[in-house]
Structure formats: structure tokens, C-alpha cells
Amino acid sequence: MNLLLSDDYLLQDYPENITNTIRSGHTTCLRFNRRGDYLASGRVDGTVVVWDIETMGVARKLRGHRAAITSLSWSRCGRYLLSACQGWRAVLWDMADGKRYREVRFRAPIYTAELHPWNHHQFVASIFEQAPCLVDIAEPIDVKHILPSAMKRANTDADAATKEKQAKEDAKQQTTASIYTITGDHILAGTNKGKLNIIDVNTHEIIWSEKICSSVVTTLKLTGSGRDLLVNSQDRIIRTFNVPNLSAEDLDPDTIQVPLEHKFQDVVNRLSWNHVTFSATGEYVAASTYNNHELYIWERGHGSLVRMLEGPKEEQGVIEWHPNRALLAACGMETGRIYIWSVTSPQKWSALAPDFSEVEENVEYIEREDEFDIHPQEEITKRRLDAEDEDIDVLTLEPQSKGYDDDMDGTAFRIPVLFNLGESDSEEEFVAVSTGTVRRRSLGEGGEGEAAQTEEKAVVGGKRPTAGKTGRGRKR
Amino acid sequence: MAELDTSVADVPVTAPPPKRRKVHQEDSTESTPRYDTPDAKEGQDGKDKDDKSTLRVSIREQQRESPSASRSPSPKRRDNYYSSDHDTSRISRSITRSPVSGDPTPFRTPAADAGVDVASEPPQPRQPTKPNFKPRLILGGHRKPISQVRISPDGRWIASASADGTIKIWEASTGRHIETLVGHMAGVSAVAWSPDSKTLASGSDDKAIRFWDRVTGQPARSRPLLGHHNYVYCLAFSPKGNILASGSYDEAVFLWDVRAGRLMRSLPAHSDPVSGIDFSRDGTLVVSCSTDGLTRIWDTSTGQCLRTMVHEDNPPVTSVCFAPNGRYLLAFSMDSCIRLWDYVSGQVKKTYQGHTNAGFSIGGCFSVVDGKAYVTAASEDGDIVLWDIKTKEIVQRIEKAHDGVCFWVDLHGDTMVSCGQDGKIKVFRHRGPVEECSMAAEAATSEVPNGTGDSTDRAAPEAMDVDQDQSRSISPLKTDAEIKNEES
Numbered sequence: 004m005n006l007l008l009s010d011d012y013l014l015q016d017y018p019e020n021i022t023n024t025i026r027s028g029h030t031t032c033l034r035f036n037r038r039g040d041y042l043a044s045g046r047v048d049g050t051v052v053v054w055d056i057e058t059m060g061v062a063r064k065l066r067g068h069r070a071a072i073t074s075l076s077w078s079r080c081g082r083y084l085l086s087a088c089q090g091w092r093a094v095l096w097d098m099a100d101g102k103r104y105r106e107v108r109f110r111a112p113i114y115t116a117e118l119h120p121w122n123h124h125q126f127v128a129s130i131f132e133q134a135p136c137l138v139d140i141a142e143p144i145d146v147k148h149i150l151p152s153a154m155k156r157a158n159t160d161a162d163a164a165t166k167e168k169q170a171k172e173d174a175k176q177q178t179t180a181s182i183y184t185i186t187g188d189h190i191l192a193g194t195n196k197g198k199l200n201i202i203d204v205n206t207h208e209i210i211w212s213e214k215i216c217s218s219v220v221t222t223l224k225l226t227g228s229g230r231d232l233l234v235n236s237q238d239r240i241i242r243t244f245n246v247p248n249l250s251a252e253d254l255d256p257d258t259i260q261v262p263l264e265h266k267f268q269d270v271v272n273r274l275s276w277n278h279v280t281f282s283a284t285g286e287y288v289a290a291s292t293y294n295n296h297e298l299y300i301w302e303r304g305h306g307s308l309v310r311m312l313e314g315p316k317e318e319q320g321v322i323e324w325h326p327n328r329a330l331l332a333a334c335g336m337e338t339g340r341i342y343i344w345s346v347t348s349p350q351k352w353s354a355l356a357p358d359f360s361e362v363e364e365n366v367e368y369i370e371r372e373d374e375f376d377i378h379p380q381e382e383i384t385k386r387r388l389d390a391e392d393e394d395i396d397v398l399t400l401e402p403q404s405k406g407y408d409d410d411m412d413g414t415a416f417r418i419p420v421l422f423n424l425g426e427s428d429s430e431e432e433f434v435a436v437s438t439g440t441v442r443r444r445s446l447g448e449g450g451e452g453e454a455a456q457t458e459e460k461a462v463v464g465g466k467r468p469t470a471g472k473t474g475r476g477r478k479r
Numbered sequence: 480m481a482e483l484d485t486s487v488a489d490v491p492v493t494a495p496p497p498k499r500r501k502v503h504q505e506d507s508t509e510s511t512p513r514y515d516t517p518d519a520k521e522g523q524d525g526k527d528k529d530d531k532s533t534l535r536v537s538i539r540e541q542q543r544e545s546p547s548a549s550r551s552p553s554p555k556r557r558d559n560y561y562s563s564d565h566d567t568s569r570i571s572r573s574i575t576r577s578p579v580s581g582d583p584t585p586f587r588t589p590a591a592d593a594g595v596d597v598a599s600e601p602p603q604p605r606q607p608t609k610p611n612f613k614p615r616l617i618l619g620g621h622r623k624p625i626s627q628v629r630i631s632p633d634g635r636w637i638a639s640a641s642a643d644g645t646i647k648i649w650e651a652s653t654g655r656h657i658e659t660l661v662g663h664m665a666g667v668s669a670v671a672w673s674p675d676s677k678t679l680a681s682g683s684d685d686k687a688i689r690f691w692d693r694v695t696g697q698p699a700r701s702r703p704l705l706g707h708h709n710y711v712y713c714l715a716f717s718p719k720g721n722i723l724a725s726g727s728y729d730e731a732v733f734l735w736d737v738r739a740g741r742l743m744r745s746l747p748a749h750s751d752p753v754s755g756i757d758f759s760r761d762g763t764l765v766v767s768c769s770t771d772g773l774t775r776i777w778d779t780s781t782g783q784c785l786r787t788m789v790h791e792d793n794p795p796v797t798s799v800c801f802a803p804n805g806r807y808l809l810a811f812s813m814d815s816c817i818r819l820w821d822y823v824s825g826q827v828k829k830t831y832q833g834h835t836n837a838g839f840s841i842g843g844c845f846s847v848v849d850g851k852a853y854v855t856a857a858s859e860d861g862d863i864v865l866w867d868i869k870t871k872e873i874v875q876r877i878e879k880a881h882d883g884v885c886f887w888v889d890l891h892g893d894t895m896v897s898c899g900q901d902g903k904i905k906v907f908r909h910r911g912p913v914e915e916c917s918m919a920a921e922a923a924t925s926e927v928p929n930g931t932g933d934s935t936d937r938a939a940p941e942a943m944d945v946d947q948d949q950s951r952s953i954s955p956l957k958t959d960a961e962i963k964n965e966e967s
Contacts, residue, residue, distance in 0.1 A: 007823050008764075008776065008785040040719070055721050057762070057780065058736040058743055062721070350783050355775075357787045357825060388871075391829050395819065395868055397802035397845060397852045420673065420720045420737055422690065422699045 017287050017300050018331045018344035021314045023059050027052045029339025032321050034075035036084075039326040041418065043084055044334070044341060045072020051086045051096065053418070056325070059343070062418055065096045067103055074115045078123035082416040085126055087116035093128060095140065098418045105140040107147075109133070115180050120187045127181045127190050135178040135192060137207060150202055152176040152194055154212040180220050185229025186250040193220025197236060199261065201249065210256040215263070216242060222278060226285030227326065231303075232261070233288060235279040241267040241290055243303060265306040269299070280324045280331075289331060291319035298322065298333060298344070315342055608849040610865045610875045612895050612907035616654035620647055624883075625898035626668050627842070630891040631676040636693065637896050638679050639904050642666035646681050648693060651894055654906060658696035662689055662703075671714040671723070673737075680723055682711030688725055688735070704735055706742050712840075713755050713798075717762040722779065724765050726753030732767045734779065744782045748775060754840050755798035759805040766808055766822075770795035774810050776822055788820050790827065798842035802852075809845060809854060813837055817856055819868070831866045833873045834858035839884050846890035848909055855895065857885035863897050863907075880905055 030052075032045035041062060042054040049068030052061055070090030077084055083104060087093040089112040097104040111131040119125040124141040127150070137148040153173035156166075178200070181192040189210075190202040197216040200209045218238035225232055225246070232244040243264040248254075267288060268274075275293040282289065287309070288301045298312040298319060315335055319342070322333040331344040353361045378386075623642035630637055630651060637649040646660040646667055665684035672679060678699050679691040687703035688711055709728035716723055722743065723735040732748040735741065749769035756767045764785070768774040772793035776786040794814035801808060807828065808820040815836045819829040835858050843856030846865065853874060854866045863877040863885060881899025888897045893909040 008778075055736075055738070057717070057719070058721050058738065060721075060736040060739045060741065060743075062738060348781070348783070351785075354784045354786055357789055387827075388830055391827070391871065393828055395807065395828055396804070397807055397819075397868055398804055398847065400804050401806070417674075417719060419675065420678075422678075422738065422740075 015346050016284075016329045017282060017289075017310060017346075018312070018329050019310075019346050020312075020344065021342050022345040022347060023343040024315075024340050025054060025059055025343065026338075026340045027054075027061060027064075030334040030341050031339070032072045032075055033323040033332050033334055033341065034077060035323055035326055035332070036077040036081045037079055037326060038081060038415075039328060039330075041077075041081065042323070042332055042341075043075045043077065043086075045075055045086055045088075047071045047339065049088055049090065051075070051084065053084070053098070054341075055418075056330075063098060063101050063421065065094075065101060067094050067096075067106075068092070070112075073113055074117070076116060076118040076126065078118055079121060080123075080416045081418075083118070083123045085116055085118045085123075087113035087128065089113070093126070093138075095123070095126075098416070105143070105145065107138055107140060107145045109136070115182075117182050120183050120185060122187065127183065127192075129178045129181040129192065132177060135181050137190070137204065148207050150178070150181075150190070150192070150207055151209050152178045152192070152200070153198075154200070154209045180223045182223045182225060184246070184249055185225060189249045191223055191225075191232065191246075193223050193234065193236075195219045197238070199234070199244075201256075201259065201261075211259045211261075213261065215244070215261070216240065224279065224281055226281050227283070228285065231264070231281070231285050233279055233281050235276050235290070237275065239268055239273060239275045241276055241279050241288065243267075243288065265301075265303060267299075267301050267306065267308075277319065277336075278321045280322050282324050283327050283329070287324075289322055289324060291322045291333060294318060298331070312344060314344075315340070608851075608911055610846070610848045610853055611910050612863075612865075612875060612877060613910055614877075614880075614905060615908045616906040618649055618654050618656070618904040618906065619902065620656060620659075621645070621902045621904075623666070624900040624902055625886065625904060626666070627670050627887045628889055628896050628898040628904055629670050629672055629887075630889045630894060630896055631672045631693075632674055632891075633676040634891040634894065636672075636676060637904065637906070638670045638672065639898055640667035640670040640681055641902065643902075644683070646670055646679065646691065648679070648696070649904070651891070651896075651906070658693075660689075660691050660696060662698060663687065665710075668710060668712045669714040669725075671716050673716050673720045674718055675720060678720075680714050680716065682714045682725055682727075684710045686711060686727075688714065688723070690737075700740055702740065704740055704742075706733060706745075707731070710752075712752060715756045715758050715765075717758045717779070718760055719762055722758075722762070724756050724758065724767075726756040726767055726769075728752040730769070732756060732765065732777070734765070734782070746777055746782055746784075748777075749773060751795070754796060755800070755811070755842070757800045759801050760803070761805065764801075764805075766799050766801060768796035768799040768810055770797070770813075772796060772812075774799055774808065774820065776808075786822050786825065788822060788825055790818060797836065797840040800844055803845055803847065809843070811836060811842060811856065817843070817854060817866075819854075829868065829871055831856070831871055833866070833876075834862065834864045835860050839886065841884065842887045844888065844890055846895070848893070849911065855888050855890055857888045857897060857899070859884045861885050861899060863888050863895070877907065 027044065028046040028048055028050060030044040031047055034043045040056050042056055044052045044054060046052065049070050049072060051065040051072060053063040054060070055062040068086065068088040068090060070088045072086055072088050074087040075084065082098050084096045084098060085093060086096065091109050091112060093107045093113060093116045094103050095105040109128065109130055111133050114129045114131060116126055116128040125137070125139055127135060127137050129135045134152060135150045137150055139146040153176040156169055175196065176198065177195045178192045179195050181190055183190055188204055190204060192200040192202055194200065197214050197218055197220060199213055199215045201211040202208065203210050215234060216236040216238050218236050220234055220236050222235035223232065230246055232246050234242045234244065244261045245264055246261060247259060274295060277291040277293050279288060279290045286303055288303055290299045292299065296313060296316060296318060299308060300310040300312065301307065302309045317338060318336040319333040320336045322331060324331050329346050333342045333344065334340065335342065351361065353359050621639065621641035621643055625639050625641045628637060628639045635651055636657070637651050639647050639649070644663045644666055648657040649655065650657055660681070663681065663683035663685055667681050667683045669682040670679060677693050679693055680688055681691065682688045686707045686709060687705055689703045690699035692699040707725065707727040707729055711725055711727050713726040714723060721737055723737050725733045725735065730749045730752060732746040732753055733742055734744040736743045748767050749771050751769045751771035753767050753769050756765065758765055763779055765777040765779055766774060767777065772789055772795055774788040774796055775784050777783065778785050790812065792814060794812040796810050796812045798811040799808060808822050810818045810820060812818065813836055815832060815834060817831040818827045820826070821828050831854055834856050837859065839859055841857040841859065843854065846853045846855045852868045854868060856864055858864055861879045861881040861883060863880045864873055865875040866872065867874050880897050881901050881903060883900030885897055885899040888895060895907040896904060898904045
């Protein structure tokens with residue numbers, strides 16, 4: 004609704020500066036939910052923290068993993084969150100009560116675990132040095148379907164030596180990233196040899212495969228429309244592809260084409276990219292850099308670099324673009340802080356004084372014919388009241404233009420508001436809080452919650468020695 | 480509740496600025512909270528006359544509304560009756576009062592009324608149903624005037640905030656007293672329900688905002704939210720329940736993170752006490768109003784002012800709320816006008832007049848009756864007034880709902896709740912034209928539970944039975960001793 008009142012929101016659609024820094028432990032992994040009101044963050048110690056983007060405070064803490072979180076995925080309704088960790092297991096959390104809804108154990112650390120876009124009882128996991136799995140968790144006892152990493156060979160007439168060679172090659176293929184297409188009918192999987200596989204969810208077979216880059220595929224991302232694919236690879240090139248409609252009735256696997264659209268790279272510095280993300284609409288591509296502090300933002304229309312975001316003096320790991328706003332979340336590799344990049348529009352002064360309006364240049368004022376006529380007050384009032392003959396509708400809702408508003412009618416799931424978050428915090432975590440603590444205490448609110456929100460200004464003060472704070476934390 | 484934050488008490492209490500809504504303690508002789516019935520008040524004078532007049536009004540309206548009122552020649556005349564402006568309605572009341580008071584027992588003889596009403600043929604289908612709120616319950620117990628009363632979003636509970644420093648929770652359907660929340664050290668000016676109806680926030684003259692668990696009646700958070708430098712005067716929860724907006728006499732609007740109890744943002748909002756606050760339905764906008772005459776819209780996420788609205792005459796604005804669809808604002812100002820603003824264009828679209836508002840901070844709301852929207856407001860003469868949104872005509876006036884000022888009205892579905900200077904809460908229920916006829920027979924005895932139980936007519940609809948039965952089995956309210964026990 005605020006869009007009705009402001010126009011400058013739409014002027015710039017990529018973030019410019021850090022508006023918040025939030026911290027809970029050492030964050031390694033981030034994911035926004037579909038509506039963009041919650042941000043899930045996974046920590047090194049295995050705790051999953053759900054942040055409320057509106058308040059920049061902790062909404063839920065989910066404990067159960069014992070190793071660093073590697074992947075997070077929300078269900079469509081926002082009620083379930085799938086987290087996977089290096090400790091060989093994936094947990095589906097129910098946000099309604101913050102409890103484990105399902106837990107699945109694997110035999111190796113998990114690279115990625117992605118929930119089916121429509122069915123929260125199914126997910127696909129790519130596992131370290133093992134075949135990827137399609138996991139059905141409709142029943143409490145999960146069913147794992149092994150997915151192939153290499154295309155089935157059609158050449159049955161090849162000799163034994165070739166076959167052996169091919170089998171060896173195939174065995175080397177390992178899936179390192181896997182995501183669902185937007186309809187959930189297919190899985191896009193990237194391998195350590197730079198191949199992109201399209202796997203049918205029902206038959207569990209690769210229907211199409213192609214080598215798209217020369218090194219390990221580390222990240223796969225789709226836009227909201229599902230028509231564009233973003234691939235990060237260790238060959239220092241970020242690629243975007245156009246994805247055909249794989250759910251078409253007359254899909255012929257032999258005619259599938261996934262054409263390359265853009266290649267983004269830093270040819271001067273030969274940078275490699277930690278993590279990549281599409282903007283809300285897919286108009287921009289953002290990437291965090293390896294061994295470097297900047298975030299790069301390219302514009303996809305022309306494939307040009309539009310912005311390098313410089314801010315915190317540390318390397319950035321996982322980055323996530325908000326699903327509908329010009330807001331970017333990035334987590335620092337050293338401190339584990341979450342930096343929120345966004346746009347700040349200046350206060351319009353005309354909004355504070357309705358008699359004034361802001362004009363670009365001088366305007367000659369033309370007075371109205373009757374502007375200084377004197378009328379009796381009653382007549383003015385009466386005339387004014389008579390003029391109020393408009394038909395007013397206070398009930399009908401204006402149709403929402405954007406898809407993410409389709410559940411604004413209140414029926415959608417909402418994470419309950421908890422009052423006792425502070426009680427679950429351990430001493431160690433409390434010490435880790437930096438500047439936010441100071442500010443909260445000045446309001447007489449110590450010890451409750453641990454949301455360490457700091458305004459941009461406060462970031463400077465964040466370097467103060469933590470020893471003093473540690474002491475204060477222990478005194479309590 | 481045991482640990483009260485003493486920091487507030489330590490703050491030197493400077494001479495408080497005069498408050499408009501706060502009125503000094505008046506005739507609260509009945510310190511024991513009890514359930515009010517007209518019969519019980521028989522012995523008292525003056526006061527019960529007004530109560531009776533409420534009842535008379537209801538009866539009179541019933542006769543008007545009932546099809547038997549063939550005396551009223553056309554619906555047009557009814558319109559005229561209702562749409563009469565303030566002065567004429569006063570006259571009409573004084574007129575109706577005298578003949579009715581001549582009648583010894585106008586509402587004790589339901590049979591007589593029933594004979595008239597029920598014997599008549601069923602009502603002709605009238606196409607536009609008007610709000611037809613009839614008094615149902617009177618809830619007594621607060622020892623001082625009640626500043627605000629709110630129905631929970633699920634419609635099941637009523638919360639009332641009083642100058643006596645307590646908040647009481649009532650069951651909306653029966654009027655049963657559920658809980659008295661004690662903890663504030665000064666009068667409570669504002670209450671707000673969380674969207675899930677499980678938590679209640681209260682703002683008080685002790686500068687603190689407290690959260691209460693509706694189920695347990697205990698504070699939902701051990702410490703109150705402190706930060707305002709002066710009286711907390713108005714509160715609103717965001718639609719998701721994660722943000723609480725508070726307006727204070729310190730002229731600022733604060734946005735609080737409800738989970739952490741942390742001050743998220745403080746908006747230097749006004750140059751006078753902030754008198755009203757509300758969230759838009761999507762939570763992106765906050766509106767605040769002040770006695771400096773300004774109504775301002777704020778962006779929740781950035782804290783920036785997006786729009787300021789001020790009427791030419793700059794009258795103090797005492798309360799503000801968003802329309803159900805969020806496109807308009809309703810601003811109550813102290814020139815006895817309620818203005819409907821289109822905040823996008825910054826224009827007044829409608830001005831509703833006919834109530835009195837010159838010295839107190841009174842409130843009201845949008846109401847939807849049978850799918851049609853109305854504006855409902857309290858009035859300083861104790862009336863409750865309902866306007867048609869489009870025509871600006873008064874469609875119902877409940878006269879003398881309260882002795883003295885009626886401070887606040889809230890609606891949920893067919894239930895209306897009002898509170899006032901007399902320390903009473905009144906619950907009204909809308910009766911559609913179909914119900915009307917069958918209700919009429921019992922109306923006189925069952926509108927306000929009188930405990931006599933003389934009506935044994937079981938032909939009445941189920942809902943009415945429930946009302947009666949439960950009204951008889953109302954549990955006594957907590958005594959002072961019990962309240963003290965809670966405090967300690």
C-alpha cells in the first residue's frame with residue numbers, strides 16, 4: 004500500500020548501501036521465503052535462525068543440527084523449512100510450533116537440499132561423493148530414490164572396452180547442485196564435470212544432458228518465472244541460460260535446447276565467485292567474490308556491470324536477493340554477520356508539510372480567478388460539504404497486481420509471534436551480540452531476545468572491544 | 480505480575496499535562512464490581528433514569544422498525560427520523576421521553592409489546608437493511624471511566640482499559656468477566672489486541688506498555704516496554720502481530736519489535752500529543768494523528784513520512800483509523816466532525832456531522848452491517864451515532880448509551896461495544912429485519928438481562944435463550960480482595 008504514496012521506490016531496483024546488520028552466531032547460509040517477510044539463516048553450530056525482515060529481529064530458532072548448515076529451502080506456504088547440514092542429515096521444520104516435522108539421514112554431508120515447489124513432502128538432495136536423491140517424506144519413514152548423475156548410454160553396440168571406459172567416466176560424474184523447475188516436474192542438476200542434467204521427477208531418468216561449463220557447478224538458481232537459469236561454476240564464469248518450458252505437453256527430450264544467454268566474469272582480476280543470485284525480477288545478477296570484499300551486480304539486458312557494492316571489510320559468502328524488493332542479504336565469511344543491502348530514499352519534505360510541494364524548477368504561480376474572493380464562512384463550509392458527493396467504497400480491495408500478494412487475505416500461514424525467544428538463548432550467544440545490546444539496554448530491555456540490529460551508523464561502533472561487553476554479559 | 484518495574488516510580492513525576500480523555504473520578508460509589516441490571520439500579524435516582532431512557536429508546540425504535548408500525552406511513556419517514564441532525568434528535572428524544580415516562584411499566588410488560596409486534600404480519604422484505612443495534616448487556620466493574628474498549632479480532636473477547644489502572648477482559652457473547660489485568664500504576668489509555676487474539680497490549684499513564692496473555696491473564700512479557708517519556712496514549716498492532724505502534728504524550732510514535740520487546744524506530748511524529756494510531760491492512764503504512772491537527776502517514780519499513788493531511792481549520796484530531804480496504808482514513812476531530820480522507824490525493828471525501836466532540840478524545844470505527852459499510856462514533860453527550868458512508872446520513876443514533884461522555888465504540892460483525900465516563904461497558908447487537916419480528920416479543924425482557932427470568936417463552940430463537948440463560952448464571956466479578964491477592 005505504501006507504493007500508492009511513493010514513487011521513488013521504483014526508481015532504483017538494485018540495492019545501494021547497507022541498511023542493517025544482523026547477527027546471530029556465525030551465519031553460513033541464507034534463504035528468503037517466497038513472500039519475502041522471513042529470512043532463514045543457517046549457522047556454523049547447526050542452529051537455524053529465522054529472521055523477521057520487517058523488524059529485523061529473530062522470529063524463531065530451530066535447534067537440532069549439530070554441524071554447519073549448508074542449505075535451506077522454504078515450502079511454498081512458508082510453513083515448512085528444509086535445512087541440510089554437513090552432519091549428514093536434513094530436517095524439515097514446522098514453523099507453527101518450531102519442531103522437527105521430518106528428519107532424513109544420509110550417508111555423507113549434503114551439498115544442497117531443495118524442497119519441491121508445490122509439495123513439501125518431497126525434496127531433492129545432492130550429496131557429497133554420492134548419487135543425488137529424490138526423497139519422499141509423505142510418510143514418517145522416508146523413501147529415497149537414487150537419481151543418476153550421468154546420461155544413460157544409447158550405444159548398445161559399442162564394444163566392451165568402450166563401455167568400460169564410459170562406465171568409468173560416468174562414475175566420476177557427481178551431482179553438486181540440484182533444483183526443481185518451477186512446476187516441479189523436472190530437476191535441474193549440475194555435476195562436478197560441468198554438466199547440466201534435466202531429470203524427470205516421475206521416471207527418475209535423465210532426459211537431457213549437456214556440458215555447459217568446464218568446471219564444477221556450484222550454484223543453480225532460477226528466476227521467479229522459472230524461465231531463466233543462473234549457473235555459478237568454479238571456472239570463474241557466471242552463466243545465464245534460457246530454460247524452455249519443460250512441462251509442455253509435446254515435450255520431446257531430443258529437441259530440448261537450453262541456450263546460453265550471458266557470461267559474466269571479471270576478466271581483469273580473474274575473480275572467482277562465491278555465490279550468485281538473481282534479482283527479484285531476474286533483471287539483475289549479483290555475485291559475491293572469492294577473496295575479495297565486493298559484491299558485483301550485473302544488469303541482464305545488456306550484460307553490463309552496473310554496480311560494485313563495497314562495504315564491510317570481509318569476504319562475503321552466500322548472498323540472497325529479496326523475492327520482491329531491492330534488498331540483498333549477504334553473510335560475511337569471517338564474522339558470520341548478515342549484511343542487509345537496500346535502497347534508502349530521502350525523506351520528501353513536501354510529505355511533512357502538505358501546503359508545500361517540491362518542484363524541479365521555478366514555476367510561475369497563476370492565481371485562480373476566485374482565489375482571494377471573500378465568502379462567508381458558512382457558505383464555504385456548506386459548499387464544501389455539498390461537494391462531497393463522490394461514491395466512496397471502503398470495502399472492496401484493489402486487485403493485487405503482484406503474485407506474491409495472492410495470499411494477503413489472511414488465510415496464509417503466519418509464523419506465530421513468540422515472546423519467550425530470549426529464554427532460549429545461551430550465554431555464549433549473548434556475548435556474541437555486538438552493538439545492538441548497548442542500544443537495547445538503554446531502553447531498559449536487557450536479556451530478552453538477541454536480535455542485534457544496528458543502524459548503518461552503529462556499524463562503525465561495532466569495532467569496539469567486545470571484552471567489555473563480554474564482561475557485562477556475564478555479570479547478569 | 481509480582482515484579483512491578485520500579486523504574487517508573489523512580490522517575491520524578493512532573494506536573495502532568497492536562498489530558499483530554501482522562502476525567503477525574505466521578506460518582507463511582509459502587510466500588511464492588513458487579514453485573515449491572517436495570518432492576519438492581521431501581522433504588523438509585525438520576526442514573527437509572529438514563530438507563531431507562533436507553534431502554535425506551537430501544538423499544539421506541541423497535542416499534543418504528545417493526546412492520547406493525549403502520550403508523551409510520553413510509554420508509555421515507557423512518558429515514559427522516561434517523562437522519563435528523565443532532566439538534567432535532569435531541570428534541571425528538573425529549574419528546575419521546577415524556578410520554579413514555581408517563582407509562583408506568585413500559586418494558587416490564589412484554590406481552591403488551593409482543594401483542595402488538597408479533598401479531599402483526601411478517602415483515603415485508605426491505606431491501607436496504609439499516610444498522611439496528613439494540614442494547615444487550617451492561618458490563619460494570621471498572622471503578623473509573625473507561626477510556627477504550629476493543630473487541631478481539633476473533634470477535635470472542637472484549638478488552639476494556641480504564642482510568643482505574645486495570646484492564647478487564649470479558650466474553651463478548653455472554654458478558655462474562657474473564658480477567659482483570661492489574662499491573663499498571665496509573666490509568667490505562669489504550670488497549671490493542673494482537674491479530675491472533677491471544678495477546679493484549681496496554682498503554683498507560685505510567686509510560687509503560689505491557690503485554691498480557693489473554694489465556695492466562697498473566698503478563699506475556701516480564702518487563703514492560705519502556706521508552707516513552709510521557710503517557711502512552713494509543714496503540715496498534717501490525718496485521719502480522721510482529722510490530723506494535725504506540726503514540727504518546729511525548730509527541731513521538733514508537734514502533735516496537737513485539738518479539739524482542741525492542742524499540743525498532745522512533746518517529747518524531749508530531750508537535751502535540753499523539754492521539755491516535757493505526758496500521759493499514761497490509762502493514763506497510765502507519766497513520767498517526769495528533770492534537771496539533773495533523774494526520775500523518777508513515778512507511779513502516781523506512782520510518783519516513785509519506786503524507787501529511789491537515790484540514791484548513793486545523794482542528795485537533797483525536798483518533799484515526801484506516802478503512803477496511805486501506806484506501807481511506809477516518810479522522811475524528813474536535814470540531815465535531817469526522818472526516819474521511821483519501822490519503823493518496825490528500826482530499827477530504829466525506830465529512831460526517833451530528834455527534835458532539837469538542838473536548839475529549841473519543842473514538843469510533845468503520846462498521847460493516849449486512850455487507851454495507853457505516854461509520855460509527857461515540858459522542859460526548861453519551862450517544863453512539865452511525866452514518867451511512869456514502870450519503871453521510873445518520874442511520875442510527877443510540878441515545879444516552881452512557882452517562883456523560885461515551886469515549887469509544889468498537890464493532891465486530893453484529894456486535895457493538897461502547898464505553899464511557901460512567902465506567903460501564905455496553906454491548907449492542909444488530910438485529911436484522913427478519914430477526915426483528917421474532918425478537919420483538921422478548922426484546923423488552925431480554926435485551927438487558929434483568930435477572931428476573933419472568934420470560935418463559937421458549938418460542939424465541941436459540942440465540943436469545945443462550946443470552947438469557949447465561950445472563951442468569953453470570954459469575955460474580957472479582958472482589959477487591961482477590962485483586963489484591965493477584966497483585967501480591
